[in-house]
Amino acid sequence: MRVLFVTFAWKTHFYPMVPLAWALQAAGHEVRVASEPELLDTVTEAGLTAVSVGPEETLEQRIRRTQEEGDLPKGPIVPPFSTDSLYEIGDGYREGLPWEDITWLFDNVVVPRTRLLNDGMVDDLVAFSRSWQPDLVLCDVVTNAGAVAADVVGAAHGRLLFWLDLSLRMRRDFLRAKEQQPLAARPDALRDWYAGWAQKYGSDFSEELVTGQFAINVLPEPYRLEPHAHTLSMRYVPYNGRSVVPPWLYEPPRAPRVLMTFGISARQLAELQVMSVEQVQGILDALADLDIELVLTLPEEARQQLDSVPDNTRIADFVPFNVVAPTCSAVIHHGGAGNFNGTLLHGVPQLLVDSAVDAPAKRIVLEKTRAGLSVSPDEATGPRVREMLEQLLGDGAFRAGAQRLQREALDQPTPGALVQELERLVAGDRESRPRP
Structure with a gap:
């Protein structure tokens, strides 16, 4: 046909x-x-x-x-x-x-x-x-x-x-x-x-x-x-376009790996940017002393506007989501379809900075399954993100909820x-x- x-x-x-x-x-x-x-x-x-x-x-x-x-x-x-x-x-x-x-x-x-x-x-x-x-x-x-x-x-x-x-x-x-x-x-x-x-x-x-x-x-x-x-x-089967595995992913993370990414849509239209560079800097500063490996995807022009990058943070212009997500202990993202479905598919707790049009419903899904947490972009300050991330990493119930949701996704x-x-x-x- x-x-x-x-x-x-x-x-x-x-x-x-x-x-x-x-x-x-x-x-x-x-x-x-x-x-x-x-x-x-x-x-x-x-x-x-x-x-x-x-x-x-x-x-x-x-x-x-x-x-x-x-x-x-x-x-x-x-x-x-x-x-x-x-x-x-x-x-x-x-x-x-x-x-x-x-x-x-x-x-x-x-x-x-x-x-x-x-x-x-x-x-x-x-x-x-x-x-x-x-x-x-x-x-x-x-x-x-x-x-x-x-x-x-x-x-x-x-x-x-x-x-x-x-x-x-x-x-x-x-x-x-x-x-x-x-x-x-x-x-x-x-x-x-x-x-x-x-x-x-x-x-x-x-x-x-x-x-x-x-x-x-x-x-x-x-x-x-x-x-x-x-x-x-x-x-859901991930597809990211042209993808290359970076060498740093060959080895397991030295500490719990956290991915923070806000998708590629914001690169096409400035109106879709979830957070300002100042907000991102505030989050980096707030997470700087945590024993984590933070991977932040950020375009080069935005990276150049940062004042500093902590030692526990790796910045990449792009990382194939389906390659990095299985190695993560948590994912912070904006609620786009690729990030939400990809995180769900790999059974990883997620922190939703709920800017997508259907983000309120995705927030309800995370609450019902206890697979993650959510915060509005306006409230996504450094201290608030740190507090919620520590919950995701420290409470095993979030990992268990994410894995239950993963099993349901894999049954499709x-x-x-x-x-x-x-x-x-x-x-x-x-x-x-x-x-x-």
Whole structure:
């Protein structure tokens, strides 16, 4: 079968797709990865065949232009209400956000983001899909253009989840609240976005465009935020791009090794930086007399701004996460999908400096399993980080909790084992509905 992966031009959204793409390719299926020109070298470096869709404009250029045109705020978008309800995990009933709050989120966050990330890709993606005729389209959870293209050519369509599914939860909250409103007061801007593209290509809107026919989820089932009715489980398999094992990792650590890393996203956009250089320096100073081996990943330009580096600290521009994590006693990170899932997979206690959009839910996962702790970026002072790190290293319950979570993660089917399930799913889809 022909399988098309679709993602916007962001490395950390593409990297988790690679093991499944290679599993399908190794099983004899044809695989293509469609993204904007900015990501093509990253795709081909992974040994996959890329398809260029959308303009040459980079994501950063598009964000800056949209901000200058007044269609996107220049600062962070902060809702004027509590969003705690969005992050609840468990089987209990949740009320959901009220109509005024959920429509605010869709009008100010969800739909503007959808337009920003997808509008430039749709036409090229549909043109390629009509030419290549994929049987299955697998989309990054915020790359909605893939759903439109799948619908146009009648391909099966699934959403790839490497983090908690806030998008589906918000959509369900929206539809629940919408039913309680008078007919004349039910605007649905996300539906309008999908319907506009569907009508352009001779189709009609269906809610399946938003949700996909199924989802592939790497989180163990008890910790999924809002599972799709048809969810396939898959083990998270790390992929870091070009990786080389540094010589200092040949030997075991002389003291408990702690990795502090804030991912690669902040290197692409300054707005995504979790902590200032001054905060990092404060943490280094506070940990300087601890009997640990601290490994800090930091770009060279940021390293040059540090006043001093303690003797127990090693700074590296980049270290393959899946290589260093198994040697660690704790990991301090910002909550990105690669860091969170990678730490979970290796059974290492983690300190989450919770800046990622779904970080509140990840904090709940760590609390439920006692696999780690979390702190907000504003509270991540040197003394506070030291206090929490000493808890992680000194209390064996955190290691035990992390290892329990690891076992649940390892119980998930590997990408290779998932291939046959996807083959059956696509075969059933072909039988159930004719293709255009």
